Amino acid sequence: xxxxxxxxxxxxxxxxxxxxxxxxxxxxxxxxxxxxxxxxxxxxxxxxxxxxxxxxxxxxxxxxxxxxxxxxxxxxxxxxxxxxxxxxxxxxxxxxxxxxxxxxxxxxxxxxxxxxxxxxxxxxxxxxxxxxxxxxxxxxxxxxxxxxxxxxxxxxxxxxxxxxxxxxxxxxxxxxxxxxxxxxxxxxxxxxxxxxxxxxxxxxxxxxxxxxxxxxxxxxxxxxxxxxxxxxxxxxxxxxxxxxxxxxxxxxxxxxx
Amino acid sequence: xxxxxxxxxxxxxxxxxxxxxxxxxxxxxxxxxxxxxxxxxxxxxxxxxxxxxxxxxxxxxxxxxxxxxxxxxxxxxxxxxxxxxxxxxxxxxxxxxxxxxxxxxxxxxxxxxxxxxxxxxxxxxxxxxxxxxxxxxxxxxxxxxxxxxxxxxxxxxxxxxxxxxxxxxxxxxxxxxxxxxxxxxxxxxxxxxxxxxxxxxxxxxxxxxxxxxxxxxxxxxxxxxxxxxxxxxxxxxxxxxxxxxxxxxxxxxxxxxxxxxxxxxxxxxxxxxxxxxxxxxxxxxxxxxxxxxxxxxxxxxxxxxxxxxxxxxxxxxxxxxxxxxxxxxxxxxxxxxxxxxxxxx
Numbered sequence: 001x002x003x004x005x006x007x008x009x010x011x012x013x014x015x016x017x018x019x020x021x022x023x024x025x026x027x028x029x030x031x032x033x034x035x036x037x038x039x040x041x042x043x044x045x046x047x048x049x050x051x052x053x054x055x056x057x058x059x060x061x062x063x064x065x066x067x068x069x070x071x072x073x074x075x076x077x078x079x080x081x082x083x084x085x086x087x088x089x090x091x092x093x094x095x096x097x098x099x100x101x102x103x104x105x106x107x108x109x110x111x112x113x114x115x116x117x118x119x120x121x122x123x124x125x126x127x128x129x130x131x132x133x134x135x136x137x138x139x140x141x142x143x144x145x146x147x148x149x150x151x152x153x154x155x156x157x158x159x160x161x162x163x164x165x166x167x168x169x170x171x172x173x174x175x176x177x178x179x180x181x182x183x184x185x186x187x188x189x190x191x192x193x194x195x196x197x198x199x200x201x202x203x204x205x206x207x208x209x210x211x212x213x214x215x216x217x218x219x220x221x222x223x224x225x226x227x228x229x230x231x232x233x234x235x236x237x238x239x240x241x242x243x244x245x246x247x248x249x250x251x252x253x254x255x256x257x
Numbered sequence: 258x259x260x261x262x263x264x265x266x267x268x269x270x271x272x273x274x275x276x277x278x279x280x281x282x283x284x285x286x287x288x289x290x291x292x293x294x295x296x297x298x299x300x301x302x303x304x305x306x307x308x309x310x311x312x313x314x315x316x317x318x319x320x321x322x323x324x325x326x327x328x329x330x331x332x333x334x335x336x337x338x339x340x341x342x343x344x345x346x347x348x349x350x351x352x353x354x355x356x357x358x359x360x361x362x363x364x365x366x367x368x369x370x371x372x373x374x375x376x377x378x379x380x381x382x383x384x385x386x387x388x389x390x391x392x393x394x395x396x397x398x399x400x401x402x403x404x405x406x407x408x409x410x411x412x413x414x415x416x417x418x419x420x421x422x423x424x425x426x427x428x429x430x431x432x433x434x435x436x437x438x439x440x441x442x443x444x445x446x447x448x449x450x451x452x453x454x455x456x457x458x459x460x461x462x463x464x465x466x467x468x469x470x471x472x473x474x475x476x477x478x479x480x481x482x483x484x485x486x487x488x489x490x491x492x493x494x495x496x497x498x499x500x501x502x503x504x505x506x507x508x509x510x511x512x513x514x515x516x517x518x519x520x521x522x523x524x525x526x527x528x529x530x531x532x533x534x535x536x537x538x539x540x541x542x543x544x545x546x547x548x549x550x551x552x553x554x555x556x557x558x559x560x561x562x563x564x565x566x567x568x569x570x571x572x573x574x575x576x577x578x579x580x581x582x583x584x585x586x587x588x589x590x591x592x593x594x595x596x597x598x599x600x601x602x
Binding site: 048049050051052054066067068069072073074087088089097098099121122124227228232233235236238239240242243246247249250251253254 | 281284288291292294295296298299302331332333334344345348351360496497498499500503564565568570572576577578579580581582583586587590593596597
């Protein structure tokens, strides 16, 4: 009886939050500053209460290279054509001394950019949050843009994370220097200024990000590399046979001794 | 029983450990485990210390209990979703993917490989001869380490003896409270051993065999050490912050290191050392050292020139199926060399 009660409670814990969030549409913004001055802004629509910074970046439609080898989450090595060609080179290939250049991760808090104390995998973004990426040494932040500005400059929203959007992220000219100061105040995005629901003609079910089951939020990542050819495994079998021979020889030596 | 000369054996350790340290490719790791296992079996046959390290290998089998859940619950990325946890749960919330589970398995395999190599090395090495390799000026440290190395086996042996003695007297160990008759004699015995050891070291003249030097020479040594360390530090600083002229930083580091080596050499000359038994360098030691050099050099060269060959990641966009290079696979088989070279009896 206790086991059943425990199971029911567990299922309820898992399902109730998911049910509650099924119909609500949220928005998060992304600002990516490239070294050549190009600025990419992306407005992402999602139905879950929260998504991670990695999910947001993965949905930007830009090719992103991650390094997961640390086992503690994702490290961003390359966005678009800027960054390090991991695994061919170190993920921090431009941070081997001074200056240390890498993709800095920023989050918009109270109208100001704050260097994120968390990695993109652990940061949770809710409705109205904005993330920023800047290729630099951590001293400069991306230009200040509110969610309203980001979503209004979008020619088209990413309506479904599970479908390929037709529009690419728009490239907007970098704002004037006076507008890019990291300390200038910025009006907080309000619910009324949110992008209109008309942009979300896709049914809510399509924009639902599975929380308890379903497809991975990383489904926007580039298609998987093809598996290696069978020749590789024939070679592996040959090496295994050689290893078996060595082990047999060693065993005979031990037994003969 | 000494399997190989300590230098040849250390070279095998360095070369073999390089594989799990530089790659997480599952096929090369599996081959390394497969190659290191016959070596461990061979060493175990001739070394009485192997049984102690065998328990470490058994313990290493449990690493997956930690690495798999850790990876699966902390990295929520991948295409093949196994199940999901509510996203509002801190850290662990989100999807649990097959890719993350595989990453955890590989992290465990890496640790297991490393522990197997170190257990094999420790089973076959003579720790006292290993400590004799420490530079002369660090002899104090060498003695301290040698005492520390023998501490655990001595403690275990003493514990076993006390337990046997208490059992003979009719004492039965059933709970934590019954451990008191074991703990107290173990503690007093340990203190007695420490006092005995200190007295015997004193009697053998520990610390008294350093040639005395004049005050000016002492001052020169201290000043040179300080200057060498400052030079090395300045070199690191220059190298890190003035990328346009890194050569100057490297030169400063080199100068500091050379000066430090000179100071150490001078300090080492003050210590008079005698050796009663010298290690014998046989032909098989030469063969093992050369093969280890080939293995370590080869792996290092691949890591520097073609790191992609050693790379494996189960996460998208990489394929879940690892690629394999036959040449590199054959290179890892060199880990098994000691199993074919060691003297068996």
